[in-house]
Amino acid sequence: MICREWNGDIVVFNQETGSTHLLDEFAGIVLRRLMASECGATVGELATALAHGQDAREQQESKQAVSAVVAEFARVGVAHADAS
Amino acid sequence: MILADLSRSELERRLAGPGLRLRAGPVVTQIQSPLGAVADGVALHYAAHPIEGSDGFADFFVRVDRPRNLRRWLHPQAVFYIDGEAPFTPLPLDQAFPLLEWGLNWCISAHCHQYLIFHAAVVERSGRALILPAPPGSGKSTLCAGLIHRGWRLLSDELALIDPATSHVIPLARPVSLKNRSIDVIRAFAPAAVLSRPVHDTTKGTVAHMQATPDSVRRAAEFARPAWIVMPRYEAGATAALTTLPKARAFMEMVNGGFNYSVHGRKGFEALARVIDLCACHTFVYGDLEEAAKLFDALATKS
Amino acid sequence: MSDGLRPSITRALRDPPALASCNLRQWEALVLEARRTNLLSRLAHEMAERGLLDRVPPAPRAHLVAAQTLAQGQADAMRREVTYIRKALARIGIDIVLLKGAAYLMAGLPAARGRLFTDVDILVPFERLPEVEAALMLHGWFATHHSAYDQRYYREWMHELPPLRHAVRTTVIDVHHAILPRTARLKPASAKLLAASRPIPGEDRLRVLSPADLVLHSATHLFLNEELSQGLRDLADLDSLLRHFGDDPGFWNELPQRAVELDLARPLHYGVRHAARLFGTPVPGAARSNIECLAPPPWLDGIMGALYERALQPVAPGEPGPLTPLARQALFMRAHWLRMPPMLLMRHLVSKILRVDHDRDHSRASPDI
Numbered sequence: 103m104i105c106r107e108w109n110g111d112i113v114v115f116n117q118e119t120g121s122t123h124l125l126d127e128f129a130g131i132v133l134r135r136l137m138a139s140e141c142g143a144t145v146g147e148l149a150t151a152l153a154h155g156q157d158a159r160e161q162q163e164s165k166q167a168v169s170a171v172v173a174e175f176a177r178v179g180v181a182h183a184d185a186s
Numbered sequence: 187m188i189l190a191d192l193s194r195s196e197l198e199r200r201l202a203g204p205g206l207r208l209r210a211g212p213v214v215t216q217i218q219s220p221l222g223a224v225a226d227g228v229a230l231h232y233a234a235h236p237i238e239g240s241d242g243f244a245d246f247f248v249r250v251d252r253p254r255n256l257r258r259w260l261h262p263q264a265v266f267y268i269d270g271e272a273p274f275t276p277l278p279l280d281q282a283f284p285l286l287e288w289g290l291n292w293c294i295s296a297h298c299h300q301y302l303i304f305h306a307a308v309v310e311r312s313g314r315a316l317i318l319p320a321p322p323g324s325g326k327s328t329l330c331a332g333l334i335h336r337g338w339r340l341l342s343d344e345l346a347l348i349d350p351a352t353s354h355v356i357p358l359a360r361p362v363s364l365k366n367r368s369i370d371v372i373r374a375f376a377p378a379a380v381l382s383r384p385v386h387d388t389t390k391g392t393v394a395h396m397q398a399t400p401d402s403v404r405r406a407a408e409f410a411r412p413a414w415i416v417m418p419r420y421e422a423g424a425t426a427a428l429t430t431l432p433k434a435r436a437f438m439e440m441v442n443g444g445f446n447y448s449v450h451g452r453k454g455f456e457a458l459a460r461v462i463d464l465c466a467c468h469t470f471v472y473g474d475l476e477e478a479a480k481l482f483d484a485l486a487t488k489s
Numbered sequence: 490m491s492d493g494l495r496p497s498i499t500r501a502l503r504d505p506p507a508l509a510s511c512n513l514r515q516w517e518a519l520v521l522e523a524r525r526t527n528l529l530s531r532l533a534h535e536m537a538e539r540g541l542l543d544r545v546p547p548a549p550r551a552h553l554v555a556a557q558t559l560a561q562g563q564a565d566a567m568r569r570e571v572t573y574i575r576k577a578l579a580r581i582g583i584d585i586v587l588l589k590g591a592a593y594l595m596a597g598l599p600a601a602r603g604r605l606f607t608d609v610d611i612l613v614p615f616e617r618l619p620e621v622e623a624a625l626m627l628h629g630w631f632a633t634h635h636s637a638y639d640q641r642y643y644r645e646w647m648h649e650l651p652p653l654r655h656a657v658r659t660t661v662i663d664v665h666h667a668i669l670p671r672t673a674r675l676k677p678a679s680a681k682l683l684a685a686s687r688p689i690p691g692e693d694r695l696r697v698l699s700p701a702d703l704v705l706h707s708a709t710h711l712f713l714n715e716e717l718s719q720g721l722r723d724l725a726d727l728d729s730l731l732r733h734f735g736d737d738p739g740f741w742n743e744l745p746q747r748a749v750e751l752d753l754a755r756p757l758h759y760g761v762r763h764a765a766r767l768f769g770t771p772v773p774g775a776a777r778s779n780i781e782c783l784a785p786p787p788w789l790d791g792i793m794g795a796l797y798e799r800a801l802q803p804v805a806p807g808e809p810g811p812l813t814p815l816a817r818q819a820l821f822m823r824a825h826w827l828r829m830p831p832m833l834l835m836r837h838l839v840s841k842i843l844r845v846d847h848d849r850d851h852s853r854a855s856p857d858i
Contacts, residue, residue, distance in 0.1 A: 104452060106459045111434030115455040120448060120569055122455060124438045212551070243513040243548040247521060269525050297524075299555035299562075449562035 103180065114180060123178050129171045136181060145169050190233040198225050205247070207238040211347075211358040211406045213294060214238050217286070219250040221264060227283030230382055231361040231395055234403040246293045250286050252279070268293055281385050284393050287363060291344055294358075295445040298347065301356060302450060302457055305443040306346040308355055309338035311486045314413035315355040317346055317465070319443045325420030328368040329478060331396050335376035336479040340402035341410060350450065350457035353464060354409035359402045361395040369394045375475050414485065415440070415465045424473035426481045436467035498522045498532065499767045502725070505535050509544055516549035527605060527722040529553070530560035534603025560603055567594055567606040570660050574609060575694055577628035581620045584694050586612040586686045588665065588706065592697040593726070596689050600729035608652065608661040612698075614683060615666040622650055622664065629656045668706050681751060682706075700734040701747040708760030709753050721767070727760050728768035741776035745783060754783035 104115040110127040125133060135151050136143055143151075149165040175181035189197070189208065200206040201224065205216040208228070217228065238244070249267040253276050262279035265272050266289035273292065277285050295303050306319035307330035316338070320326040327343050334340040341357040348355055364372055364381070369392065372379055380397035415436050416428070431439075440458055441447055447454045472478040497519050501508055511519065523529035533553035536542050542553060571591055578585055586592075588610035593601035613621050626632075630653040634643065643651040648667040654660070667679040685699040698706060707730055711723040734740045748757040761780050764770040772780070784790050 104455060106434075106437075106455075106462075108433035108437075108462070111432055113434050113437050113455075113459070115452055117452060118569070118572075120451060120565060122438070122441050122447075124434055214548075241512075241514055243517045243546070245548070245552070269521065297555060298551075299558040300551045446562075448566075449559055451562055451565050 116178065116180060119178070121178065123180065125180075128167065129174070132168055132171045133175070133180065136175075145172055148172070187237050188233070189229070189235055189237050192237065194225075194229065197229055201225055201228070204240065207240065207242065207244050208232055209236040209238055209406075210290075210360045211356060213246070213298070213358065214242065214244045215246045215248055215290060215293070216244040217248055217250070219282070219286070221250060221252075221279070221282045223264075223280060223282040224250050224286055227286065227382060227395070230380065231283075231397050233397075234400050235359075235406075246290075246297070248286070248289060248293065250282055250289070278387070281388055281393075283382065283395070284363070284385055284388060287361065287395065290360070294345055294347075299446050299449055300349075301347040302350050302447065302454055303445040304346040304348070304440055304447075305344065305445060306440075307343045308341040308346045308357075308410070309333050310341055310355075310357075310410040311338050313408075313410055314486070315341065315410035316414045316416060316482070316486075317355070317412060318416055318418055319346070319439055320418055321443070324418055325368075325472075326418050327362060327364055328371055328420065328475070329418050329472070331362045331364060331368070331372045331379070332375050332475040332479060333482060334362075334399050334402060335379060337483070339405060339410075340398045345445075348412070348457070348461060349409070350453060353412055353457070353461050355412055356409055357402070357406045359398045359406040361397060364394050364396055366391045371475065372396060412461050412464045413466065415462070415467045416470045417468070418470045418472065418478075420473070421471055422473055424471045426470070426472040426474065426477040428468045428470050428481060428485065431467040431469045433462050433465075433467050436465070437462050498526055498528050498721070501532055502528065502535060503769050505532075505539055505541055508536070508541070513546060513548065516546065520549050520552045524552075524556075527719060528725060530556035530605055531603035531722075531725060533557045534560070557603075560605055563606045564594055564601070564604075566660075567591060567609070570609055570658070570662075571595055571695070573628070573655075573658070574611070574625075574662060577630075578621065578624050579694070581617070581624050583613060583617060583621065584686075584688075584696050586683060586696045586698065587689075588612055588668075588698070589710070589726075592703065595692055595695055596697045598730070599733050600726050604726070608663050610663045610665060612665045612668070612679070612682065615679065618650065618664065618666055622653075625653055625662065625664070629658075630654065630662060631656055633661075668709060678751065700730075700737075700740055701743045702751075704730050704734065704744060704760075705748055705751060705753045705757060708756040712756045712759050724760070724764050724767060728764045728770045731761070731764060731770045731772070735771065735773075738773070741773050744776065745779040748780075748783060755785060758783040758785075 103117065105112050107113075107130065110130060112125040112130040112133065114123045114125060114133075115121075116123065131152065132148055135148055139147070145165060145168050149161065149168045152164060152168070172181065189206075192200070197206065201218060202220045203218075205218045206228070207214055207216050210232075217224075219225070247269060250264055251267065253263055253265045253272075263276035264279050264282040264285050265276045266274050266285050268289065274285070274289065304317075304319060305321075306317050307326045308318070309316050309330060316333075318326045318330060330340070330343045339357075340359055340362065341355055342360065343362040345358060346355060347358065361382075369381065369384055373381065382395045384392045384394040386392050415431075417431065417436075417439060437458060440462075444454075444458075447458065450457065470478075470481075472481075497515075501519055501523070508516075508519075519532075520529065523532050529552065533542070533556045536545065536553060537557065542550060545553060567590065571587070571594075575585065587595055590601065590604060590606045591609045591611070592598075593604065594606065632651055633654050634640065634651040640651060643649055648665050648669055650664040652661045652663050655662075668682065682698055682702050685702055686696040687699060689695045689697055697703065704727065707723065707727045711720060711727065745754075745757065748754045758780055761770070761772060761777075765772055
């Protein structure tokens with residue numbers, strides 16, 4: 103996967119599908135976190151990693167946002183869901 | 187030698203016979219056509235363009251002629267041939283010159299993969315290229331036609347050719363195509379502009395072509411370095427305004443307007459990224475061409 | 490560079506270093522001919538392999554570079570398409586035998602290098618066609634050629650489903666159950682082809698025909714196909730396959746025998762003869778004799794030979810040659826004759842001629858830019 107970033111926005115070239123995608127700042131953060139973890143991460147782990155000083159409600163929203171981003175990753179082939 | 191150096195009869199002889207070899211930037215096309223409308227259009231719009239001899243290298247061989255079937259007597263039509271094939275449906279005979287222009291656009295965008303090719307107008311000042319990508323109807327051709335009469339050099343009104351290795355933008359300096367209202371707007375804005383007689387009832391409405399400025403044609407061998415990517419939008423009554431466009435979005439807009447971006451694969455991605463690195467990116471709204479031109483003057487001076 | 494009978498593109502492909510002495514005019518004719526015969530990217534590849542591109546003058550070199558870029562882009566797209574097809578057909582547990590370009594590419598054969606690709610062709614057992622069609626449609630492919638006539642043409646008379654186009658990617662897949670129509674006079678047995686097919690190492694569920702069968706299919710496709718415009722390119726494929734597999738002496742023993750077994754002796758004969766003539770394909774003496782024995786009676790051989798020679802010659806730039814279209818027409822008729830019994834043939838040809846304009850109007854684009 104090939105990426106370039108300008109001001110927090112990331113564009114990605116997916117060599118498998120030949121498609122090009124734009125990730126906004128939040129998706130970019132999630133992606134970087136995902137790439138940093140050696141053997142992948144669950145939605146919960148990603149959300150926790152991004153949650154600094156968030157209350158329960160904020161954490162829940164964060165988790166939903168991460169879920170949505172990860173679903174989009176799967177759809178465009180940037181990341182694969184692992185059933186484990 | 188330029189086309190204007192040929193007599194009209196010599197021009198017609200070459201077109202009807204062995205072919206006329208016309209250069210537009212890096213592309214040499216051998217054109218054959220017995221049709222008066224083509225001779226007229228070529229004589230007007232390519233007067234300042236270099237003519238090549240038959241001992242050189244022509245990139246494409248095109249012909250605009252009547253179709254070779256019975257219909258030729260019922261409805262006068264013109265067909266565009268490239269390499270002996272006719273990829274387009276015939277058009278009415280009076281649209282023969284626009285057909286040639288559209289056919290040449292197709293030749294370049296379908297074959298010239300030594301470049302990255304984007305659907306955009308490009309103009310230049312001080313060696314720096316202003317790239318105007320836009321879907322049809324956004325007013326980019328009108329803006330482009332206006333700017334080249336206010337101190338900008340024309341590289342192209344439809345096809346931005348970019349050398350992937352160097353990021354240089356390569357000129358074609360071919361005629362600018364204008365539609366419907368734009369024709370009158372440009373006539374008023376630039377009385378010195380040379381326009382063909384409008385052709386009506388095309389699939390795009392009324393179409394006319396505007397000659398590239400002589401300076402643009404003279405300097406068609408000079409590349410430009412990308413400096414700005416601006417997405418224009420015409421809106422009646424709007425005040426001219428430039429808004430910053432996040433680079434990543436500009437990148438995606440270019441991808442969407444790419445003719446052969448996907449052919450280049452990963453190399454195309456990286457080459458386009460280098461172009462984006464070099465450019466200030468904006469969206470632009472305008473309602474008045476004069477105001478728009480002044481704003482771009484300021485842009486060129488400031489940066 | 491062009492002498493009357495041998496197109497210069499074939500001479501160029503046989504001897505790329507000789508192009509160093511070409512002037513611009515000769516390059517111009519060569520690039521045009523290469524483009525028209527769909528061999529420009531192959532020429533670019535052959536020159537790049539030998540480090541000769543830098544010596545080409547800039548104007549023609551741009552065309553070679555452009556052709557390389559296009560071929561690479563299409564190869565990447567073809568690989569992706571095969572992956573999508575494999576995923577779509579995984580659920581029905583079928584092994585997919587790839588044909589032609591897709592096969593050459595996925596099996597890593599030299600024939601794929603510098604080649605342009607369009608549709609994917611696959612071969613599946615006849616009895617599994619409905620499942621394959623259903624699985625593909627579930628994954629976004631939809632049927633083209635909707636007229637009742639076309640549907641019948643493909644399904645009943647030809648050897649394939651009507652081409653399926655993917656709704657999003659717009660790519661096309663041709664699903665064959667045989668390499669010749671059921672109605673053809675020649676009758677190669679699909680079961681034998683499938684039985685002899687080999688898995689592609691490292692590619693799950695993908696197979697290619699055996700070497701002899703790849704060659705026979707290439708020759709058959711060329712000489713019995715309706716569209717002869719790709720003739721020279723198909724012959725180049727054949728030349729590449731013969732050179733690649735020809736290193737194995739066992740191959741040359743097997744080839745004529747297999748041709749007879751599959752009832753494809755004539756196509757092999759024509760194929761080898763014209764590949765050798767145009768591309769200089771090296772064929773060992775004994776094999777050459779064996780294949781010559783597969784020739785038709787001399788009177789027919791002479792006519793067919795002359796016709797194919799003319800037909801495989803690309804038409805000169807700007808000039809529609811009066812004889813070549815006639816020769817092509819004769820071969821077009823013959824190809825149909827071999828594929829369809831006379832009554833069906835008449836009906837098919839009449840229908841096709843009447844529908845040509847209709848089809849063409851729909852398939853040609855309006856100039857849009």
